[in-house]
Amino acid sequence: MDVSCAFATSLATPEHIALAEELGYHRAWCYDSPALYPDVWMVLALAAERTSSIGLGPAVLVPSLRHPMVNAAAIATLAAAAPGRVAVAIGAGFTGRMVLGQRPMRWSDVEAYVRVLRALLRGEDAEWEGHVLRMLHPDGFGATRPVDIPVLIGADGPKGLAVAGQLGDGVFSAMIPTQSDAAWRALLTVGTVLDEGEDPSSPRVLEAAGPALAVVYHGMYERGGAEAADALPGGQAWREAIEAVPERERHLAIHEGHLVEANVRDRPAVEAGSSLLPAFTTTGTAAEVRQRVAGLAEAGVTEIAYQPAGPDIPRELAAFAAATSGLDDGVGRG
Numbered sequence: 001m002d003v004s005c006a007f008a009t010s011l012a013t014p015e016h017i018a019l020a021e022e023l024g025y026h027r028a029w030c031y032d033s034p035a036l037y038p039d040v041w042m043v044l045a046l047a048a049e050r051t052s053s054i055g056l057g058p059a060v061l062v063p064s065l066r067h068p069m070v071n072a073a074a075i076a077t078l079a080a081a082a083p084g085r086v087a088v089a090i091g092a093g094f095t096g097r098m099v100l101g102q103r104p105m106r107w108s109d110v111e112a113y114v115r116v117l118r119a120l121l122r123g124e125d126a127e128w129e130g131h132v133l134r135m136l137h138p139d140g141f142g143a144t145r146p147v148d149i150p151v152l153i154g155a156d157g158p159k160g161l162a163v164a165g166q167l168g169d170g171v172f173s174a175m176i177p178t179q180s181d182a183a184w185r186a187l188l189t190v191g192t193v194l195d196e197g198e199d200p201s202s203p204r205v206l207e208a209a210g211p212a213l214a215v216v217y218h219g220m221y222e223r224g225g226a227e228a229a230d231a232l233p234g235g236q237a238w239r240e241a242i243e244a245v246p247e248r249e250r251h252l253a254i255h256e257g258h259l260v261e262a263n264v265r266d267r268p269a270v271e272a273g274s275s276l277l278p279a280f281t282t283t284g285t286a287a288e289v290r291q292r293v294a295g296l297a298e299a300g301v302t303e304i305a306y307q308p309a310g311p312d313i314p315r316e317l318a319a320f321a322a323a324t325s326g327l328d329d330g331v332g333r334g
Helices: 013-023 040-050 068-081 107-121 158-167 203-230 235-243 247-255 266-272 274-280 286-298 313-323
Strands: 002-007 027-030 055-058 088-091 126-128 131-133 151-154 170-174 185-190 303-307
Touching (some): 002 013, 013 313, 027 040, 040 055, 055 088, 107 158, 158 170, 203 274, 235 247
Parallel strands (some): 002 027, 002 303, 185 303
C-alpha cells in the first residue's frame, strides 16, 4: 500500500507538502473547491518548486469548474514542472459543486469530459461544444505531448465505476472503500492519531477530527434528508440550525469550514457525536490506526490518502506517518 496525504488546500499547503515529502509520504493530493480553498493548480505548482520526489495531483477535479483545455494546459504545466510525479483524479463533484448550490454532475457528462481531456493530453484533436480543439503549445510552453499521466475517477457508485473501468487508471474514493477490481484503488481518510491516554472527546481531538465528523452530518442530511440527520447524536438540533438559514443560501451554511474546521452550527453536533469518531474516521491510538490501515490494504485498497486537519497540520502528518511506517513495503502497489 502507498501511504499518501491529501489537503483541504490552504496557503500553507506547499510547505506542508514539502514536510510530507520529508516524512516519506508517497503522494500529495489537493482538493479542487474554489469557493472554499485557494486555486488548486497554483498551490500544486508552488509545491512542485519545493519538492523533488513526492507525487502531486488534484483530487478530485470537478469538470464543470473549467473548460477541458484549461485543465489540460494546467496538467501539462505541472507535468513539466514535476516530471513523472503527476496524477489527477476527476469526479462528478460533491462539495465542489454543492457549495455553489449545484448537485453533482451527470456521469455521462463526466465521461465526455474525461474523453476530451485525455485526447488533448495525447496531442490529438477533440471536439467540445461543437468545435475542434487541439493543444497548440510550442516547445517551452508546456510538457511535450503526449502528456502521459494517470487519471483516477472519483467514484462510489455503479455509473462512476463504469466510467472508471472505461477511461480511468484507477478509482479514488472517500471514507468507505469502493468495491472495484481496479489495479489502483485510492481511498481518502481523515481523523487523528491519539496521544497516549488521550480522550477522543478532548479539545485537541475535536479540532483535528471534528471537521471530518461534521461532514458525516452534512452527507447524511444531503443524501438521506432530515430523518438520516436526526438519527445522529445532536443531529436534530444541527438540522434545525441549518434549516433556520434561508434556503437560497443554506448550501453556504452547510459547507462553511468543510474539512477545515467545525463551523458554529457544527460544533454542538461534533461534541455530542464525539463517540462516533472511531467509527466514521480514522481516529485512534497509533496501534489502532495502523491496524485499520493494514485492514484496508488487505481489503484491496492500494493507496491511503490521509487528510490532516486542525491547527497543527505538521503534528498530524508526523503522527500518521509514524503510525503507518512500513505499511508501504511489499503491500499492494507500493
